[in-house]
Amino acid sequence: VRDWNGIAQVVLRSPKGHSARVSLHGGQVVSWKNDRGEELLFTSSKAVFKPPYAMRGGIQMCFPQFGNSGTLERHGFARNRIWIIDDEHPPTNHNGNGSKAFVNLLLKPSEDDLKCWPHCFEFRLRVSLSKDGDLSLKSRIRNVNGKPFSFSFAYHTYLSVSDISEVRIEGLETLDYLDNLSQRERFTEQGDAITFESEVDRVYVSSPNVIAVLDHEKKHSFVIRKDGLPDVVVWNPWEKKSKTMVDFGDEEYKQMLCVDAAAVERAITLKPGEEWTGKLELSAVSSTNCSDH
Ligand code: BG6
Numbered sequence: 043v044r045d046w047n048g049i050a051q052v053v054l055r056s057p058k059g060h061s062a063r064v065s066l067h068g069g070q071v072v073s074w075k076n077d078r079g080e081e082l083l084f085t086s087s088k089a090v091f092k093p094p095y096a097m098r099g100g101i102q103m104c105f106p107q108f109g110n111s112g113t114l115e116r117h118g119f120a121r122n123r124i125w126i127i128d129d130e131h132p133p134t135n136h137n138g139n140g141s142k143a144f145v146n147l148l149l150k151p152s153e154d155d156l157k158c159w160p161h162c163f164e165f166r167l168r169v170s171l172s173k174d175g176d177l178s179l180k181s182r183i184r185n186v187n188g189k190p191f192s193f194s195f196a197y198h199t200y201l202s203v204s205d206i207s208e209v210r211i212e213g214l215e216t217l218d219y220l221d222n223l224s225q226r227e228r229f230t231e232q233g234d235a236i237t238f239e240s241e242v243d244r245v246y247v248s249s250p251n252v253i254a255v256l257d258h259e260k261k262h263s264f265v266i267r268k269d270g271l272p273d274v275v276v277w278n279p280w281e282k283k284s285k286t287m288v289d290f291g292d293e294e295y296k297q298m299l300c301v302d303a304a305a306v307e308r309a310i311t312l313k314p315g316e317e318w319t320g321k322l323e324l325s326a327v328s329s330t331n332c333s334d335h
Pocket of ligand 1: 117198243275300
């Protein structure tokens with residue numbers, strides 16, 4: 043655990059030299075590096091690393107609302123709050139026995155949160171790094187309220203890419219998507235891998251649990267595995283929107299792509315005492331290990 047501008051960050055390391063950093067601000071993963079020390083998540087050069095808002099990059103926890111669809115601040119309040127380390131399971135680093143390095147975090151609503159969202163919950167987040175550098179996030183959200191509540195959710199994941207025009211996503215072709223750029227109108231993909239040449243802001247619904255983000259220039263790709271999260275949000279702000287975001291460089295849209303495992307189209311409802319689990323696993327595959335050799 044180390045101090046970063048007054049807020050603790052937990053550093054996870056694999057025996058092979060991979061690492062990840064998780065901030066107690068937002069429960070946000072702020073760094074994930076491979077065994078060559080290369081950063082795999084995007085962070086804006088203009089990102090602000092202090093409360094009240096989540097920094098622009100990494101993996102943000104969007105809960106209990108994704109986007110602007112409800113009455114709360116965009117993407118909910120969880121990404122802006124200070125989480126605590128769940129003391130029942132203190133952070134561990136790799137012990138060499140093949141077990142994962144992990145940290146467990148916990149968020150409970152404050153009195154102020156309850157004023158704008160009057161539902162008692164416990165949100166437990168485990169972030170783990172495997173010995174081969176795979177990054178896993180497991181969220182468990184429990185209703186500790188006397189009545190049911192509903193929420194939407196996303197792991198808002200900023201992947202670092204070398205050139206957005208060279209990137210394609212496989213696994214979403216032929217799916218329906220809701221287009222945030224036209225009032226969530228529903229469209230159907232026409233069968234090709236997704237590529238990028240303008241602003242994209244879509245919720246692909248009922249997607250497969252494994253998708254791939256292929257980045258030709260950088261010669262590594264991401265495999266995204268999810269569970270309990272039916273949708274995938276794909277976002278790149280492109281040129282015009284980038285210029286409207288104060289914590290984002292004008293040209294940085296070329297180096298990032300958000301691909302979020304999410305539950306957006308249909309809200310998740312928990313009865314009193316019930317718990318929901320949503321998992322994300324990210325692997326970075328270097329192409330020097332595979333086909334072109
Ligand atoms: C994406 C949304 O997930 O996040 C976009 O689909 C939104 O509509 C983007 O613009 C960034 O949101 P924020 O609140 O972090 O600026």
